[in-house]
Amino acid sequence: MGTPPESPSSEQILDILRTLENRIARIESRLELETPEAPHPASAPAVAAEDDEELELQLGQNWFAKAGIVGVALGIAFLLTLPYSTLPSYLPSLFGYVLVGGIFFLSHYWKESFQQVSRYLLGGGLLLLYFTTLRLSHFTPEPALSNTTIELALLLIVVSGNLVVAYRRQSMYLAGFTLTLGFLTALIGGQTYFVLAVMTVLAIKIAYLSWKFRWNALLAYGMFLTYLTHFIWTA
Numbered sequence: 534m535g536t537p538p539e540s541p542s543s544e545q546i547l548d549i550l551r552t553l554e555n556r557i558a559r560i561e562s563r564l565e566l567e568t569p570e571a572p573h574p575a576s577a578p579a580v581a582a583e584d585d586e587e588l589e590l591q592l593g594q595n596w597f598a599k600a601g602i603v604g605v606a607l608g609i610a611f612l613l614t615l616p617y618s619t620l621p622s623y624l625p626s627l628f629g630y631v632l633v634g635g636i637f638f639l640s641h642y643w644k645e646s647f648q649q650v651s652r653y654l655l656g657g658g659l660l661l662l663y664f665t666t667l668r669l670s671h672f673t674p675e676p677a678l679s680n681t682t683i684e685l686a687l688l689l690i691v692v693s694g695n696l697v698v699a700y701r702r703q704s705m706y707l708a709g710f711t712l713t714l715g716f717l718t719a720l721i722g723g724q725t726y727f728v729l730a731v732m733t734v735l736a737i738k739i740a741y742l743s744w745k746f747r748w749n750a751l752l753a754y755g756m757f758l759t760y761l762t763h764f765i766w767t768a
Contacts, residue, residue, distance in 0.1 A: 610664040613668045636657060637655070637658050656704075656706070660710065662691055681722075712738070712758060716762040720762060720766060735755070739751065
């Protein structure tokens with residue numbers, strides 16, 4: 534029996550690999566081929582920096598903006614409910630309309646650059662528009678508008694406009710809080726024919742929006758609002 538061939542040592546293997554590498558390099562240089570560079574993996578500090586920047590953007594444009602705008606909107610709405618007996622009755626509402634106009638302008642101006650902030654500003658402005666209109670006839674011993682029919686008509690116009698905006702923006706949250714204001718308007722009216730008519734129209738709107746955009750959560754919320762409004766009205 535013959536003796537088995539000896540296996541090459543590690544040094545011999547390295548010499549063979551170096552020889553092959555030199556040959557390949559000479560062939561590439563003669564054929565004028567470019568040696569592809571190995572891709573450099575992204576360094577850990579760069580990935581961490583990108584993650585931190587994304588988190589900062591998420592917090593700044595989403596959560597902080599949402600909390601700040603909601604807080605400012607609720608604060609201004611609370612200020613509009615104060616009586617201000619030393620001021621003319623129309624002045625707080627006039628001030629509110631000026632603020633609403635400024636908020637709508639900022640929402641439109643930041644529509645492309647700050648989309649999240651723009652949407653939250655629009656929602657806050659629509660909420661303030663309702664409370665500003667409500668301030669014409671409430672929260673003061675001498676209201677600027679004493680005609681109940683005109684007051685309810687103005688409130689319904691505001692609610693209808695808000696629903697149009699919610700439809701065009703396809704915003705379920707904006708539609709939800711607008712429907713809440715609509716049912717509140719029905720309770721403010723108080724008369725049987727008015728409450729039933731407004732509730733019927735709003736129920737139709739809820740059914741249509743839920744079918745159109747597949748908003749099952751809005752359908753459930755609308756049913757809750759309908760039953761709650763009917764319960765409060767009959768209590």
